[in-house]
Amino acid sequence: MCCWRKTAPWPQRSSPSTDVTENTKVVIETVRAADHDRYLSVLYAPENKRGALFSLYAFNAEVAGIRDRIHEALPGEVRLQWWRDVIAAEEDRAKVGHPVADALRTTISAHRLPKAAFDNMLEARIFDLYDDLMPSRTDLEGYCGETAAALIQLAAMVLDPGEAPRFAELAGRAGCAQAMTGLLLLLPLHRKRGQCFVPADILAAAGSSPQEFVTGDGGPGAERAVAAMIALAREHLSAFEQGASALPVSLRPAFLPLALSSAYLDRIENARRSPLKDAVRLSAMRRHWLLFRHATQGWPAV
Incomplete structure (x- = not known):
């Protein structure tokens, strides 16, 4: 193969x-x-x-x-x-x-x-x-840290090795927010192949289970689990935004993909059809505008 x-x-x-x-x-x-x-x-x-x-x-x-x-x-x-x-x-x-x-x-x-x-x-x-279980929120955050957050930090080191270390913690928050948003966008694909990235503790608290979440019809428990994942992504996004105004211009491109996360999360929350079944997208014009705005203006102080 x-x-x-x-x-x-x-x-x-x-x-x-x-x-x-x-x-x-x-x-x-x-x-x-x-x-x-x-x-x-x-x-x-x-x-x-x-x-x-x-x-x-x-x-x-x-x-x-x-x-x-x-x-x-x-x-x-x-x-x-x-x-x-x-x-x-x-x-x-x-x-x-x-x-x-x-x-x-x-x-x-x-x-x-x-x-x-x-x-x-x-x-x-x-x-x-x-198709193993993601045991807990902590495990999910660790996964996001080693993947998306690490990628942001490596990109920052390429852009400005002198400034990058000062924003390692911010990269961690940004990576969690971006990766969790990405996992929400990929829910239909993951469910189709029998995979569940939603932590077991979040599913249990929502009244669902990994098997029900993957193979079920998207009942109340699954919807509550999705809402909990959105809230977790927003929590990390908010923590990032608290310190993002301090990002130097030299590092903005490393964090720039995060400019789309809030809009993606809004679209997932307000979608007419369940994000469990249909992938959510932003228009090309919307994506270009958000990237341009944050590339030129950065993130305002919160």
Whole structure:
């Protein structure tokens, strides 16, 4: 079974300059196709930082999409281990021939990014491959921290390594809010494949269960669980907004995808059909406007 994205094929032999150009195009297209919100956010970053950001987001898209491409847990774990080996390899090792992997290795080396953060992210992504329970809110926050929050912090280190450490806690809040919003948007997909990211303690408090939430018809218990998840995402979003006005302009692009979270949550709450069954979307114009406004004005003091 093939485990490579169609957008990231093995490159054909060509001149070095063509390889660089084509590989860069592959990395950008990977992000544009799989994570359009982050793709748009990169366009507001300084031009000399965009390649590194695209490589981070392309890597994230690759590992986040492993289950959808491979469908089986064990080969998925093998794929995650391949990424570990690529990242852990010595800097002078020859290119591996995968456009996203080669671009990521260059970014890690050029910006001295901590390899441990990538290892933790890959470890967290093992959860994606199985249908195990998410035991508690704390476990969910830990998952969000190792994935979305870590990605924000790595992007911040690329943009401004001097300022990034001061906003690590804010990145944690932002990552939880963004990841939880994303999980809510993916509810129809997760339920279709029998997966539940809603913590068991939240489900129990709502009068539901993982099995009922996934296979049921979206009764009162499931709706209460969704409402609790929205409230949890808003809690982290509010905590982020409390300190977001202090973000320097140099770091805004790293946090910019969060500009859409509130609008997504509003749309989920006010949707005519249950978010358990139908994916919620924002119009392209709305997304562009929110990103532009926060890129140029930041987040006002709360």
